Amino acid sequence: MNARTLIATLFGLLFLSSAVVSHAADDLESRRNAKLEATVMNPNLPLEKRIRALKKLQADEMVNGRILRTFCVWDPLGKTGPISSTVEDQKLRSLHYGMDLTVITYQDESELIEALRSGEKCDAALIRGIAAMEFNRFAGTIESVGGLQTRQQVQLLMQVIANPRMAPRLQDENYTVLGLATMGESYRFSSDGKNRSLASFSGKAIATESLDPGMAALAQGIGARSVSGDMMGNVQSYADREVAGMMSPIIAYLVMGSGQISGDVAIMETPVAQSTIQLIGRTDKFPHGLAQILREDFLFKFENYARRVDNELALVPSSFWAKDTPQDIAKLEAESLKARLKLRDEGFYDPAMLRLQRKIRCKFEPSRSECANPQE
Structure with a gap:
């Protein structure tokens, strides 16, 4: 083997060795991230452990140890309205998840929806469920006429939605459902x-x-x-x-x-x-793990949000x-x-959501005729 051939062989071996090392490093990083994501998505693990894993996954996104996000909120009564006030309370809780929220309130829902579409101001938007139909048909169908009849049925539906196995139905490449709350009927x-x-x-x-x-x-x-x-x-x-x-x-x-x-x-x-209020986020801003934890947090706070609704309903004269x-x-x-x-x-309407709603109605009233002879 002459000198030129020897040098070429050595360079080839060096390149191959570097590629193997690089591939091994990428594979190790991929396995690490997969393990961290599995930890975040597991609701049976302690929340603190899941949050630590989330912060490691989102390390590149953090500024001074926080994930900066902007939530835009629809409230027809403005910043002092009940919906906007609820999100302001959520800001403190979100710090626990490593998120630092900026909240912008819109009184015009159509203007807010356009801001979410453009992605220039809003990473996520809190809008009515029927308005969310544009971004996720499965979640928007929750407000189907007669689909759910009581608040207890809504709460059971939220428990189902908060299960990590439901995540694929709640997201696509553009938008993801980050949670929902009752807004009465x-x-x-x-x-x-x-x-x-x-x-x-x-x-x-x-x-x-x-x-x-x-x-x-x-x-x-x-x-x-x-x-x-x-x-x-x-x-x-x-x-x-x-x-x-x-x-x-x-x-x-x-x-x-x-x-x-x-x-x-x-x-x-x-x-x-x-009637529901739903938080719709841009998928590139809310990866699977972060979206899952937010959905679970909405479920955890269901009764708190429901009490706020009841306080508002009390303003309607009984007459x-x-x-x-x-x-x-x-x-x-x-x-x-x-x-x-x-x-x-x-x-x-989304057929899968309609079927789920029928099963929930039958869970509460097994004697309903539709339980034996379903049309949905």
Whole structure:
């Protein structure tokens, strides 16, 4: 072997050795990260151990030992509103997870959604569940009409969602669901307290949200005429008696304030749907482990958030609440099912979430006919 060949052989061996060492280092780093992520995603381990693993995974993201993130919040009542106040409280708790939050409050939900899309201001956005449909159909379907009927059912659903095995349904390459909380229920509002029955709305206008075709389908199912608009516009139309009623989250009452509505209105106490607030984050800002811990934290704080909702509901005068007849309740349930099936077949509602909701309804009421003869 001549000198030139020997040198070439030595360089080849050196390159091969370097590549082997590099590959081994990459493989070691990959195994280390996989082990850390498995630790973070395991809810059976002590939280402190999971957080330590999370901080190691996110070490490159940290500034002065903290992960800096911006949460944008929708609250129609501004920075002093109940939703914004809750997130301000969350800032302190998030420090425990190594996060340093900046909170920006928006009163215009559409403006907030655009800010989340652009990614220029908001790493995550706290928005209504029906608005979250754009970012995650599975989670958005939680607000399907008649899908869940009580707060206890919502809480059980949250326990299911917080399971790490559900993570693939809650994220894609762009967005991830970081948690959700109850925001009360959506109800049928009547502009005239004397007109409470479903039959009294036949042929009359009911304001429904353009974001929520389920409400429109239900209104049409009971013989009413759906007038579509955004929540704030619907509230004004209702307060001005331009419509016979509206279907809306109970937060609409808080937006109106007691001074804008007369004392002869009625809020029918049978929920049309459950209302939620959901935290949607950009996936590149919230990897699997961090997203999982945040979802579990929302579950842990469920009762705390629910008490805040109850405090707000206490502002609704008892005289405004009205009962539906058993016949109207049965009619609402039947028409809600028709609306869910229609919107499922049209690709709006997520079939997997509808099935999960049916199983939860049957968990609480095994005698329901749908438990033996499911259509969802």
